[in-house]
Ligand SMILES: [Zn+2]
């Protein structure tokens with residue numbers, strides 16, 4: 001099987017022939033038909049995240065080892081199954097849940113493998129889907145997708161799942177306002193989910209009018225271009241000067257965090273999702289005085305991926321796939337994502 005691999009950070013990915021693995025026990029070999037190209041893959045490629053005071057948080061200090069085949073948003077067809085696999089047949093179309101844990105820590109024990117203390121995520125800690133084939137450790141990480149569009153399904157496993165977790169965590173009540181910051185793949189999915197599972201008024205903020213009009217088409221009640229108006233003032237105007245109950249920051253860099261924290265009203269919930277990095281200076285008395293909640297959301301549970309696939313099957317949500325690349329165009333795909341040229345999601349079709 002041919003795989004696109006990161007041999008060294010910041011260097012172009014290299015296509016290698018790794019030989020075809022043979023699935024044993026519960027393992028399943030999946031022929032990759034679509035692999036989403038995610039911002040996290042850029043962080044892997046660049047070798048880390050921007051932390052406070054110019055500190056670079058290296059992924060290698062967090063357990064990542066190179067060479068590595070990235071790709072954690074994988075959909076395809078079952079090629080071969082191990083002898084203990086039940087409930088799945090060769091040829092079935094599946095979405096892979098990549099957020100695999102070691103199974104023993106407190107998070108794993110309550111079904112939150114995505115927050116495992118010793119994660120074994122496919123495409124981050126083990127080889128992933130930038131490849132013709134992927135070896136999935138167990139059938140229990142597969143979701144049947146039947147006739148869902150293969151390219152649109154792939155990103156449900158990461159951006160879709162993350163958006164779903166964040167929107168659920170917001171616990172929106174009817175008539176509350178939910179501000180979404182960033183109209184990239186996550187923000188556009190969150191708009192649809194917010195409309196599908198809550199009765200909140202959805203406001204989306206971005207700097208790109210094209211992305212904002214896409215958000216509007218997908219159901220956003222209001223849009224704000226933060227280049228033309230001050231986003232905090234825009235939110236205050238919409239909320240009678242009070243601020244929003246919910247803000248979900250899909251960008252979460254030093255600039256957006258400084259604004260989002262000023263958009264929430266007393267008792268509000270700020271959910272940080274993006275990994276663009278940086279630092280935030282907090283006005284400490286304001287935290288007790290306004291009694292808001294600041295929390296994070298990272299990917300999601302296997303059980304939630306099943307719900308999300310059901311929502312996609314019902315037609316309530318659709319992933320926006322704007323560009324498709326072949327496996328040997330992987331470096332172009334990553335560069336175009338880095339340059340902000342992708343609306344919605346780019347996928348590799350190996
Ligand atoms: Zn991702």
Ligand SMILES: [Zn+2]
Nearest residue numbers: 101105108116
């Ligand atoms: Zn665990």
